[in-house]
Amino acid sequence: MIDRRAFMSFLAAACVTTSPAPGFAQATAPPPLADPVDKPGPRRVPGFDVNALDQSVNACTDFYQFSCGGWLARNPVPADRARWGRFDELAERNQAALRGILENAASSAADRQIGDYYTACMEDKGIEVLGLKPLKATLDRIASLKTRTDLAGEVARLHAQGVPVLFAFGVQQDFKDATRVIARLDQGGLGLPDRDYYLKDEARFADVRKHYVPHIARMFELAGDRRDAALEAARRVVLIETALARVSLERVKRRDPANVYHMTKSAELAALTPAFGWDAYFAAVGAPPLAELNVTWPDFFKALQSVVLDPDLDALKSYLRWHTLLAAAPLLPTAFVNENFAFYGRTLTGAKELRPRWKRCVQMVDAHVGEALGQRYVEATFGAEGKERMSTLVAALERALEKDIRELPWMTEATRRQALAKLSAITNKIGYPDRWRDYRMLKVARNDALGNRERAEAFELRRQLAKIGQPVDRGEWLMTPPTVNAYYMSLQNNINFPAGILQPPFFERSMDDAVNFGAIGSVIGHELTHGFDDQGRKFAANGNLADWWTAEDATEFEKRAACFVDQYGAYTVAGGEVKLNGKLTLGENTADNGGLRIAHMALMDTLAGATTPLRDGFTPEQRLFLGWGQIWCQNETEESARLRAQTDTHSPGRYRVNGVVSNMPEFQKAFACPATSPMVRENACRVW
Numbered sequence: 001m002i003d004r005r006a007f008m009s010f011l012a013a014a015c016v017t018t019s020p021a022p023g024f025a026q027a028t029a030p031p032p033l034a035d036p037v038d039k040p041g042p043r044r045v046p047g048f049d050v051n052a053l054d055q056s057v058n059a060c061t062d063f064y065q066f067s068c069g070g071w072l073a074r075n076p077v078p079a080d081r082a083r084w085g086r087f088d089e090l091a092e093r094n095q096a097a098l099r100g101i102l103e104n105a106a107s108s109a110a111d112r113q114i115g116d117y118y119t120a121c122m123e124d125k126g127i128e129v130l131g132l133k134p135l136k137a138t139l140d141r142i143a144s145l146k147t148r149t150d151l152a153g154e155v156a157r158l159h160a161q162g163v164p165v166l167f168a169f170g171v172q173q174d175f176k177d178a179t180r181v182i183a184r185l186d187q188g189g190l191g192l193p194d195r196d197y198y199l200k201d202e203a204r205f206a207d208v209r210k211h212y213v214p215h216i217a218r219m220f221e222l223a224g225d226r227r228d229a230a231l232e233a234a235r236r237v238v239l240i241e242t243a244l245a246r247v248s249l250e251r252v253k254r255r256d257p258a259n260v261y262h263m264t265k266s267a268e269l270a271a272l273t274p275a276f277g278w279d280a281y282f283a284a285v286g287a288p289p290l291a292e293l294n295v296t297w298p299d300f301f302k303a304l305q306s307v308v309l310d311p312d313l314d315a316l317k318s319y320l321r322w323h324t325l326l327a328a329a330p331l332l333p334t335a336f337v338n339e340n341f342a343f344y345g346r347t348l349t350g351a352k353e354l355r356p357r358w359k360r361c362v363q364m365v366d367a368h369v370g371e372a373l374g375q376r377y378v379e380a381t382f383g384a385e386g387k388e389r390m391s392t393l394v395a396a397l398e399r400a401l402e403k404d405i406r407e408l409p410w411m412t413e414a415t416r417r418q419a420l421a422k423l424s425a426i427t428n429k430i431g432y433p434d435r436w437r438d439y440r441m442l443k444v445a446r447n448d449a450l451g452n453r454e455r456a457e458a459f460e461l462r463r464q465l466a467k468i469g470q471p472v473d474r475g476e477w478l479m480t481p482p483t484v485n486a487y488y489m490s491l492q493n494n495i496n497f498p499a500g501i502l503q504p505p506f507f508e509r510s511m512d513d514a515v516n517f518g519a520i521g522s523v524i525g526h527e528l529t530h531g532f533d534d535q536g537r538k539f540a541a542n543g544n545l546a547d548w549w550t551a552e553d554a555t556e557f558e559k560r561a562a563c564f565v566d567q568y569g570a571y572t573v574a575g576g577e578v579k580l581n582g583k584l585t586l587g588e589n590t591a592d593n594g595g596l597r598i599a600h601m602a603l604m605d606t607l608a609g610a611t612t613p614l615r616d617g618f619t620p621e622q623r624l625f626l627g628w629g630q631i632w633c634q635n636e637t638e639e640s641a642r643l644r645a646q647t648d649t650h651s652p653g654r655y656r657v658n659g660v661v662s663n664m665p666e667f668q669k670a671f672a673c674p675a676t677s678p679m680v681r682e683n684a685c686r687v688w
Ligand SMILES: [Zn+2]
Pocket: 013, 014, 015, 016, 526, 527, 530, 588, 591
């Protein structure tokens, strides 16, 4: 993917996860719903489950353990995973449904495109026989680069093939004019998941670094280099990436939109990196004429000058070659696939085994022709009824947030009016797009897995660049329908719930309201609250970056948000070795806290004081909190916990549960917790 994903964490705040590592095809697993079409898939995922509880623990001591202890004990991380949670159970089940759809498509005349894409990907024997042949033209081109003047054209060709070298080029909605789409240049070009892996001395980074050079060298060896030459080339590649890392803006700073918005005239860009032929690049990549564009972080492009001018052109060629191999690795012969997994899977995430090929291929189809696959998925699994019930739930949560904003003790009337106006302008997208993406111009061949991937990347880049200067399409989705996730998009002030998440354990028809409000209700509340977190609050109702806060209320917000930064920043993972980053996770933690609070309000409103009998021995209020607790049950390898602490904007399940409930008097009342309990924070945090 050229840069859609890299920037997505900024444009849209998702509820579950952000992709950890480049090069690790398994990391961003989507998938979704109902009974697999014709395969004996994984068992049905239950909604709230009493057997998942650990009632030997006091709920007021460790609510996560109370909610999930039984599940955690019975669900170790499978060998082919780095993390295993209730999200993943559901995703696995969805994946089985997608497999059924794709196998049917592969043997029928209808749905040729997804069927052929899947078939080509599954042809591991054919891929083995071809060896590196499908990459030969690209590798030859790189090898024949003679001057730096040729570099711009080559970078453009690689970008169009989905090889993310040096920087990322794409489009975005203009932060300051929500009606238009502009071009964007962003930092990029790293093979490790974050700049800190190159620059910091801590063991968790140094250990990964130690494995990185030998990994690149082995990939070069597999591609035909002699061992010593491969090692030397790998060292130089890492020097180039380190130079890029050094001038990359830190993840936390990228959360502030002002830091990644620098409208720049084309002539000014040329002055930043005179050695790089920008005009040649834009022409070769297929961009329309650009008078100006957003250069997110100009310092990066200024420093790019010395990388481009590196006296050693061979080093630059090695760098391009490495990224070509990295991007193609999942669709190359087994030796490449295994070596790629050894580093990006085993070393970085602690997974022990490669996932079965069909799962990797289902994911690739989802990533590249996801709306064609998603359309079939929706037909097979998602009825009109699902959309209707979800709309009712969203309306209940919106009413609760409105009440919450009206009653908020710390906000003045001027800002409150603006907040309410923003809330009432939020639009809701549920299940799947109204208009499906048209893939007719994408050529898919039944015997050319890598070519399919490259053409799909080129198709996607063309589709993106065609938006420049066009009105914004607010009906477009950033996630495919089978995805078990949801997101809020500040720039469009909308919430989006793919069909994939609208099933147990998030939503179950046969469950009581209490559990559904605790699970999917809290996720809806979470997405709504994103409109008012540290990032969301900087955008107005129409999606423009605009300050609608009085200075006094902004200060009050910052003060309250700082409470979350301290609270979550004190939590540790990987056996206490690594602290969470309270600033990186601030938006998600704010959304979790606001989400469960308004889900509780919505439930109280729905019950309207009626006495409801105990169910499984719990009151409705208790079941709301258990519904929340159980969606976050998860086991994880230490490697994955370390990686996510560095890159994921979400806290791990344990803290999503305990962090929130320990801030809520409503929880403490529901479980009659003494004031001295661990689940009662003395200085409870609250923003919304
Ligand atoms: Zn979120």
